[in-house]
Amino acid sequence: MKLxxxxxxxxAVKSCKSTSASFPLxxxxxxxxxxxxxxxxxxxxxxxxxxxWSALSTTASELGFPGLPPSAPTKEELxxxxxxxxxxxxxxxxxxxxxxxxxxxxxxxxxxxxxxxANFLLPNHLV
Amino acid sequence: MEYMIRFTQSHETFRLAEIEALxxxxxxxxxxxxYSLDSPFCLVKLPSEEAAIRLVRRSILAKxxxxxxxxxxxxxxLFDSIRAESQHLWPLYETCSxxxxxxxxxxxxTPAEQRNLIExxxxxxxxxxxxxxxxxxxxxxxxxxxxxxxxxxxxxxxSVCLARYLGSSARDIIAKYxxxxxxxxSTTSMDAELSLVTANITLAGPxxxxxxxxVGTGSFSVACAHFGALAFGSDIDGRNIRGKGKVNILANFDxxxxxxxxxxxxxxxxxxxxxxxxxxxxxxxxxxxYGVREGLKVLGSRDPTKGREVVYLxxxxxxxxxxxxxxxxxxxxxxxxxxxLDFATFSLVDNGxxxxxxxxxxxxxxxxxxxxxxxxxxxxxCTQTFNRWxxxxxxxxxxxxxxxxxxxxxxxxxxxxxxxxxxxxxxxKGYFKGFKLNGK
Ligand SMILES: [Zn+2]
Numbered sequence: 001m002k003l004x005x006x007x008x009x010x011x012a013v014k015s016c017k018s019t020s021a022s023f024p025l026x027x028x029x030x031x032x033x034x035x036x037x038x039x040x041x042x043x044x045x046x047x048x049x050x051x052x053w054s055a056l057s058t059t060a061s062e063l064g065f066p067g068l069p070p071s072a073p074t075k076e077e078l079x080x081x082x083x084x085x086x087x088x089x090x091x092x093x094x095x096x097x098x099x100x101x102x103x104x105x106x107x108x109x110x111x112x113x114x115x116x117x118a119n120f121l122l123p124n125h126l127v
Numbered sequence: 128m129e130y131m132i133r134f135t136q137s138h139e140t141f142r143l144a145e146i147e148a149l150x151x152x153x154x155x156x157x158x159x160x161x162y163s164l165d166s167p168f169c170l171v172k173l174p175s176e177e178a179a180i181r182l183v184r185r186s187i188l189a190k191x192x193x194x195x196x197x198x199x200x201x202x203x204x205l206f207d208s209i210r211a212e213s214q215h216l217w218p219l220y221e222t223c224s225x226x227x228x229x230x231x232x233x234x235x236x237t238p239a240e241q242r243n244l245i246e247x248x249x250x251x252x253x254x255x256x257x258x259x260x261x262x263x264x265x266x267x268x269x270x271x272x273x274x275x276x277x278x279x280x281x282x283x284x285x286s287v288c289l290a291r292y293l294g295s296s297a298r299d300i301i302a303k304y305x306x307x308x309x310x311x312x313s314t315t316s317m318d319a320e321l322s323l324v325t326a327n328i329t330l331a332g333p334x335x336x337x338x339x340x341x342v343g344t345g346s347f348s349v350a351c352a353h354f355g356a357l358a359f360g361s362d363i364d365g366r367n368i369r370g371k372g373k374v375n376i377l378a379n380f381d382x383x384x385x386x387x388x389x390x391x392x393x394x395x396x397x398x399x400x401x402x403x404x405x406x407x408x409x410x411x412x413x414x415x416x417y418g419v420r421e422g423l424k425v426l427g428s429r430d431p432t433k434g435r436e437v438v439y440l441x442x443x444x445x446x447x448x449x450x451x452x453x454x455x456x457x458x459x460x461x462x463x464x465x466x467x468l469d470f471a472t473f474s475l476v477d478n479g480x481x482x483x484x485x486x487x488x489x490x491x492x493x494x495x496x497x498x499x500x501x502x503x504x505x506x507x508x509c510t511q512t513f514n515r516w517x518x519x520x521x522x523x524x525x526x527x528x529x530x531x532x533x534x535x536x537x538x539x540x541x542x543x544x545x546x547x548x549x550x551x552x553x554x555x556k557g558y559f560k561g562f563k564l565n566g567k
Contacts, residue, residue, distance in 0.1 A: 001391055001393060002390070002391050004390075004391075005359070005390065005391040005393070008402055008403060008405075008407050009401045009402060009403065010401060010402075010403040011401065012395065012396075012399045012400065012401040013399075014399070017403075017404070023403060035386075037386065037387045038387055040333070040334065040387065042333055042334030043333070043334045043357060045334070046334045046335065046336070046409075047336070050336070050405065050406065050407050052403075052405075110447075111401075115369070116377075117365075117368055117369060117392065117393060117394065118393040118394070119365060119393070119394040120361075120393060120394060120395040120396075120399075120400075120401040121363065121365070121394055121395065121396060121399075121426060121453045122396075122399055122426055122453060123437070123445075123446030123451065123453055124426075124427070124428055124433075124434035124435075124438075124446075124453060124454050125434060125435055125436055125437050125438075125446075127399060127426045127427045127428075127434075127453075
């Protein structure tokens with residue numbers, strides 16, 4: 001699962017959604033893999049306004065990536081900053097979690113990731 | 128200027144929906160002058176030759192586009208029309224190499240007849256060489272005959288047109304994505320042609336984020352990825368997502384060289400979605416299972432009073448074990464359609480599109496109403512008809528909040544509480560009881 005996707009995901013438990021602790025989910029015992037993909041400025045600029053920047057910063061620091069700027073860059077700032085563009089491309093699109101789990105800080109439920117595929121099906125008592 | 132779009136004479140109700148979507152996608156002002164479901168020839172007004180080429184280049188149901196030089200109901204009329212409408216264009220093509228071709232719909236012309244027809248255009252002052260290959264320009268005589276003209280002994284077409292070829296569509300990619308040659312498919316995979324059409328109608332394109340919440344083997348994801356979108360998908364059935372060994376959705380992306388277009392796939396239930404409520408997607412498209420085989424399922428217990436507690440087996444919480452399979456319960460197809468509309472409302476960007484397929488019987492008593500939502504405007508409804516049933520592709524545009532009428536309160540359909548899949552699902556019921564054959 002890509003780190004971009006992680007930024008789109010929260011706990012699937014309905015009563016967790018209204019709490020801020022349910023997002024972002026926290027990677028636990030995660031194995032990271034990195035692909036090499038051609039970067040696409042149009043895609044990254046389109047993604048930019050859809051990111052939750054503070055959640056992305058949390059994820060990046062939890063996984064040991066270098067710190068992100070304190071606030072999201074504008075499209076113009078990203079266009080002018082080649083290093084940040086490259087770092088974001090690597091972080092969001094090239095890096096993915098192959099094994100591990102994602103934990104909700106509100107309910108404590110742990111979602112497993114196996115062979116890159118996260119499973120968000122809830123056990124019966126959480127539906 | 129008038130242009131002629133030459134469609135395929137199949138999937139008729141999808142053709143205009145696709146070309147109108149492409150006009151929106153390309154930002155081209157398209158005015159349809161004449162169009163009929165019974166004809167492959169569609170006369171349109173477009174701002175330029177360049178726009179005409181751009182409009183059809185990724186169409187699946189158009190074959191090609193032409194600049195119209197004249198049209199009439201007889202050849203005599205056509206020659207007059209060409210002299211009146213396009214004489215100013217003749218000097219541009221006086222010296223180029225060229226080819227003449229004949230495209231006959233619902234009729235046939237022998238090679239000798241075709242040569243005779245072409246010779247009748249000898250009044251055009253073309254001095255350049257005639258070439259069968261590598262020509263600069265192609266002029267096409269488009270003939271339309273009435274249906275079954277041979278049986279009625281009809282000798283002449285009902286309309287004729289002379290047009291200059293401008294460009295072709297993307298119809299040849301259907302073969303590239305043919306399911307027969309695809310690594311990972313199942314019995315419910317949507318065929319390549321209709322997947323690509325769906326992706327076009329939903330405005331898939333470079334830099335956009337697309338999501339299929341019932342991804343199955345990823346037919347729509349591959350189609351969206353082909354057009355340049357980053358494709359996400361989920362499915363409540365983990366087996367669909369995981370596939371078998373290395374044969375899975377990712378293998379299909381790899382097969383077609385679309386890896387940069389792979390967003391993600393994960394296991395999830397739309398009624399308990401892990402996606403946060405934010406405007407994340409440019410397009411959502413799906414073919415929700417309507418339960419002909421197994422009935423639509425969502426997470427939960429059939430008996431809502433059961434399963435509220437964690438189950439312990441041998442001292443371990445069962446749901447944390449490898450082999451745990453969460454229980455699923457039957458769910459109404461209509462309730463799911465409402466859920467999809469609600470989900471699309473909070474997940475689509477302004478003017479983003481939602482397309483989904485839904486079944487409908489060929490009998491109005493079993494007709495399922497097209498679901499509505501005040502934040503979603505229906506942009507097209509296309510129907511594919513089979514012998515005993517039909518299915519529709521319904522497409523909506525997410526209206527910007529500023530344009531949603533405040534008084535428009537959605538008719539809330541009470542969610543059915545039944546237990547049996549048949550009671551929950553009017554289509555499944557009809558399917559098993561056997562729909563009445565159309566008018567027979
Ligand atoms: Zn939670």
